[in-house]
Amino acid sequence: MARVVEASAVARRCVADITAERAKCSFPQHEVTAVLDGGEDKTQQRRKIEELFLSDPEFLDAVRPEYLSHEDRYANELRKACHMIGKFNNDEEIQQLVGQMEGIRTLMGSGLGVALTKDGNPLALHFVMFLPAIMGQGTVEQQGEWMGRAWTGEIIGTYAQTELGHGTFLRGLETTATYDPASQEFVLHSPTITATKWWPGGLGKTASHAVVMAQLYTQGQCHGPHPFIVQLRHQDTHCSLPGESHAGEIGPRLGMNTNDNGFLRFTHHRIPRTHLLMKHSQVLEDGTYIKPHNNKLAYGTMVFVRVAICFDAYRQLQRAVTIATRYSAVRRQSELVPGQPEPQILEYQTQQYKLLPLIATVFGIHFSARSVWDTYNEVTGSMQEGNLDRLPELHALSCGLKALSSSDAAGGVETCRLACGGHGYLASSNLPRIYTTTTAAITYEGENTVLWLQVARYLIKSYREACKGHTLRQSVSYLTPQPASSSASPSNLSNHALVKAFRRAVSHLVAEAAARLQKGCDAGMIFEHAWNSCSVQLARCAQVHTRYFTCEKFLSGVERAEVSEATRGVLTRLCRLYLVFHITNNQGDFLRSGALSPQDMSALEGELAALLAALRPDAVPLVDAFDIHDRILDSTLGCWDGNVYHRMVEEAEKSPLNQKDVPDAYHKYLRPLMKANL
Numbered sequence: 001m002a003r004v005v006e007a008s009a010v011a012r013r014c015v016a017d018i019t020a021e022r023a024k025c026s027f028p029q030h031e032v033t034a035v036l037d038g039g040e041d042k043t044q045q046r047r048k049i050e051e052l053f054l055s056d057p058e059f060l061d062a063v064r065p066e067y068l069s070h071e072d073r074y075a076n077e078l079r080k081a082c083h084m085i086g087k088f089n090n091d092e093e094i095q096q097l098v099g100q101m102e103g104i105r106t107l108m109g110s111g112l113g114v115a116l117t118k119d120g121n122p123l124a125l126h127f128v129m130f131l132p133a134i135m136g137q138g139t140v141e142q143q144g145e146w147m148g149r150a151w152t153g154e155i156i157g158t159y160a161q162t163e164l165g166h167g168t169f170l171r172g173l174e175t176t177a178t179y180d181p182a183s184q185e186f187v188l189h190s191p192t193i194t195a196t197k198w199w200p201g202g203l204g205k206t207a208s209h210a211v212v213m214a215q216l217y218t219q220g221q222c223h224g225p226h227p228f229i230v231q232l233r234h235q236d237t238h239c240s241l242p243g244e245s246h247a248g249e250i251g252p253r254l255g256m257n258t259n260d261n262g263f264l265r266f267t268h269h270r271i272p273r274t275h276l277l278m279k280h281s282q283v284l285e286d287g288t289y290i291k292p293h294n295n296k297l298a299y300g301t302m303v304f305v306r307v308a309i310c311f312d313a314y315r316q317l318q319r320a321v322t323i324a325t326r327y328s329a330v331r332r333q334s335e336l337v338p339g340q341p342e343p344q345i346l347e348y349q350t351q352q353y354k355l356l357p358l359i360a361t362v363f364g365i366h367f368s369a370r371s372v373w374d375t376y377n378e379v380t381g382s383m384q385e386g387n388l389d390r391l392p393e394l395h396a397l398s399c400g401l402k403a404l405s406s407s408d409a410a411g412g413v414e415t416c417r418l419a420c421g422g423h424g425y426l427a428s429s430n431l432p433r434i435y436t437t438t439t440a441a442i443t444y445e446g447e448n449t450v451l452w453l454q455v456a457r458y459l460i461k462s463y464r465e466a467c468k469g470h471t472l473r474q475s476v477s478y479l480t481p482q483p484a485s486s487s488a489s490p491s492n493l494s495n496h497a498l499v500k501a502f503r504r505a506v507s508h509l510v511a512e513a514a515a516r517l518q519k520g521c522d523a524g525m526i527f528e529h530a531w532n533s534c535s536v537q538l539a540r541c542a543q544v545h546t547r548y549f550t551c552e553k554f555l556s557g558v559e560r561a562e563v564s565e566a567t568r569g570v571l572t573r574l575c576r577l578y579l580v581f582h583i584t585n586n587q588g589d590f591l592r593s594g595a596l597s598p599q600d601m602s603a604l605e606g607e608l609a610a611l612l613a614a615l616r617p618d619a620v621p622l623v624d625a626f627d628i629h630d631r632i633l634d635s636t637l638g639c640w641d642g643n644v645y646h647r648m649v650e651e652a653e654k655s656p657l658n659q660k661d662v663p664d665a666y667h668k669y670l671r672p673l674m675k676a677n678l
C-alpha cells in the first residue's frame with residue numbers, strides 16, 4: 001500500500017511539472033500546428049483520419065513486436081498493412097479524407113502510417129516506389145495495364161535495383177535484359193553471384209511483381225540500366241515461378257525488420273517486350289532502340305523518393321524531439337545549486353543546447369522540403385511538355401536535401417536518445433526504433449556521401465559557367481563572382497545578413513575547391529583523379545550549400561507565414577537559433593571567407609546563450625504544437641501526461657521473462673552451474 005501511495009505522489013509530481021510547462025506558452029499553438037500541416041483545415045483532416053485508424057482495434061498489438069519471433073513480427077505487420085489498405089479501399093469517408101490515389105501513399109508514409117506498422121511496412125515499397133515507377137516510367141497504355149491492379153492490391157510490387165555487388169554505381173549493375181526479336185521477349189539473367197538483386201523492401205516474401213533495373217541489350221549493344229516489370233510469384237498460389245527466378249529474404253537487419261528486404265536471381269527468365277517501361281525509351285518489335293531525351297530519365301523514380309524522404313526525416317525527428325523534450329521537463333536530476341531541490345534536466349543549458357536546435361531543425365526541414373516539393377512539381381510539370389532544362393537543378397536539390405535531412409534527423413534522434421540518459425536506451429522509449437528507421441535513410445536511395453558529391457558536381461559546373469559569364473539557375477545564382485566592393489563584413493547581424501554571410505562562405509568554399517581542382521588538372525592529373533583528391537572539400541561545399549538553402553527557406557517561410565505576431569515571434573527566435581547554431585559550429589567557413597569577423601562570432605556566441613534561455617519556456621509548448629498523438633509517439637518517456645515512471649514499470653512487467661518467477665532456463669543452465677560443487 002505504501003508503495004502505491006508513493007508511486008501516485010511521483011505521478012502527481014511528474015504531471016504537475018509538465019502542466020507547469022504548458023502554462024508558460026507564449027504563442028497560440030494551433031497556429032504553429034497549422035503552419036506545419038499546411039492549414040487549419042488540414043490539421044482537422046489529419047486528426048479525423050488519425051481518429052478513424054487509431055480507434056480501430058485491428059491496429060493494436062497484443063504484445064510488443066520485440067517479443068515476437070522474426071516470422072511472427074512480419075506476419076503481424078503484414079496483417080496491419082493489409083488491413084490499412086483494405087480499410088482505405090472499402091471506406092468512402094476515409095477515401096475522401098485521405099484524398100484519392102495520391103492519399104494512400106501519403107498515409108502510409110505519414111506519422112500515423114509509421115506508427116501503425118511499427119517496425120517497417122512490408123507494403124511500403126509497393127506504394128513508395130513500385131507505383132511511382134510505373135507512373136513515371138510507363139506509357140499511358142502500361143499505366144492502364146498495371147496501375148488499377150496495383151492500387152487495389154491485386155498485385156504487390158517492389159523496386160529491385162540494388163545488387164549484391166552494386167548499389168551506388170548504377171552503370172555497374174550486372175543483371176542483363178537481352179532482347180530476343182524472334183519471340184519478342186526480353187531474357188533476364190543474373191550472370192554472377194554479385195548480380196543477385198539484394199535489399200529491395202518487400203521482395204523477400206510479399207511482392208508478386210517488381211520493377212527490375214537491368215542493363216538493356218538489343219541488336220548486340222548495351223544501352224544501360226532500364227526498368228522492366230517482372231512477375232515473380234504465381235498469381236493464385238504466390239509460389240515463386242519455378243527455375244527461372246529465385247527470391248527470398250536477406251535476414252535480420254539493424255531495424256525495419258518487417259520490410260522483408262529480399263534477394264532475387266534470374267536464370268534466363270523471359271518476359272514480354274511490352275514489360276520494358278517505355279515512357280522515355282523504347283525497343284521496337286525488330287529490336288530497334290529509341291533513345292530517351294535524356295539518358296538519366298530512367299533514374300526518375302529515385303528523384304521522387306529522395307524528395308519524399310525529406311518529409312520522413314522531418315516526421316521522425318519531430319517524434320524523437322517530442323519524446324526527449326517532454327521527458328526533460330519531467331526528469332529531475334542532480335543539483336544546480338547545492339542543497340536546492342533537483343531541477344528539471346531541461347534547466348541545464350547543455351540540455352537546452354541538445355534539444356532546442358533540434359526543434360528548430362524540424363522547422364528548417366519543413367520549410368525547405370516544402371520548397372523542394374514545389375520545385376519537383378514545377379519541373380516534372382514542364383518535363384511533361386518536353387522541357388528538361390531544370391532537371392539537373394532538381395536532381396541537385398533533391399540529392400542535397402535528402403542527404404541533409406536524413407543526416408540531421410538521424411544525428412538528432414541519437415542526440416535525443418542520449419538526452420534521455422539510460423532510459424532512452426529502452427525499447428519502450430521508442431527512441432531505438434526511431435533511430436534505426438531514420439539512420440537507414442542515410443544509406444538508401446543514394447548513400448549520402450555519394451549524393452553530396454552529385455551536388456558538388458552541380459556546384460562546380462555552375463561555378464565554371466558563371467566564370468564564363470553564363471547566367472545561373474536561381475538556387476545557385478549566388479555563385480556568380482561578385483565585385484570586390486560587395487565583400488565587406490556585414491554592418492549588422494540581422495537574419496538576412498547572416499543568410500548573406502552563408503552565401504559568401506559557400507561561394508568562397510566553392511571557389512577554393514574549384515581552384516584546387518584546376519590546380520590538380522594543371523599539374524597533369526586526369527580530371528577524375530583531381531576530383532577524387534579534392535572530394536572531402538567538395539562534399540563540404542555541398543553540405544554548406546544545402547545548409548544555406550535550408551536557412552534561406554526557413555527565414556522566408558517564417559516571414560511569409562500568415563500567423564499572429566506571437567507565433568511569428570517564436571518562429572523567428574527558432575530561425576535565429578538555427579542560423580546562429582550552424583554558424584557558431586562552423587566558424588572556420590565564415591572566418592576564412594571574411595563573411596564574418598571574430599568579433600561577430602563572439603557576439604553570436606553570446607546571443608546563442610540568450611536564445612536558449614528565451615526559447616526554454618516554449619520548449620514543451622512547441623513540441624506539443626507538433627500535435628503528435630500518444631499512440632503515434634508510442635513512448636513511455638514522451639507521453640502527453642508526463643506520467644513517465646508508471647508507464648516504464650508497467651511496460652517492464654509485461655516482459656515474457658517476468659511471467660514466471662523462475663525461468664525454465666534457470667533449471668536447464670544456471671542451476672547445474674550453481675549446484676556443481678555441492
Ligand SMILES: CC(C)(COP(=O)(O)OP(=O)(O)OC[C@H]1O[C@@H](n2cnc3c(N)ncnc32)[C@H](O)[C@@H]1OP(=O)(O)O)[C@@H](O)C(=O)NCCC(=O)NCCSC(=O)CCCC(=O)O
Nearest residue numbers: 161167168169170171201296299302303392395444445446
Ligand atoms: C550516383 C549516381 C547519380 C551516378 O550515376 P551515373 O550514371 O554514374 O552518373 P554520372 O556519370 O556520375 O553522371 C552524373 C550525371 O547524371 C546526372 N544525374 C544523375 N542522376 C540523375 C537523376 N536522378 N536525375 C537527373 N540527372 C541525374 C547528373 O546531374 C550528372 O549530370 P552531368 O553529367 O553533370 O550533366 C547514380 O549511380 C545513383 O543515383 N546512385 C544511387 C543509387 C540509389 O539511389 N539507389 C536507390 C535504390 S532504391 C532504394 O534504396 C529504396 C529505399 C526506399 C525505402 O526503403 O523507403
Ligand SMILES: Cc1cc2nc3c(=O)[nH]c(=O)nc-3n(C[C@H](O)[C@H](O)[C@H](O)COP(=O)(O)OP(=O)(O)OC[C@H]3O[C@@H](n4cnc5c(N)ncnc54)[C@H](O)[C@@H]3O)c2cc1C
Nearest residue numbers: 159160161162166167168199200201440444445446447449
Ligand atoms: C534499409 C534499406 C532499404 C533498402 N531498400 C532498397 C530497395 O527497396 N530497393 C533497392 O534497389 N535498394 C534498396 N536498398 C539499397 C540501397 O539503395 C543501397 O544500399 C545504397 O544505394 C548504397 O549502395 P551500396 O550499398 O552499394 O553502398 P556502397 O556504394 O558500396 O557504399 C559503401 C561506401 O562507399 C562509398 N562510396 C561508394 N561510391 C562512392 C563514390 N562514387 N564516391 C565516394 N564514395 C563512394 C560510400 O560513401 C560508402 O561509404 C536499401 C538499403 C537499405 C539499407
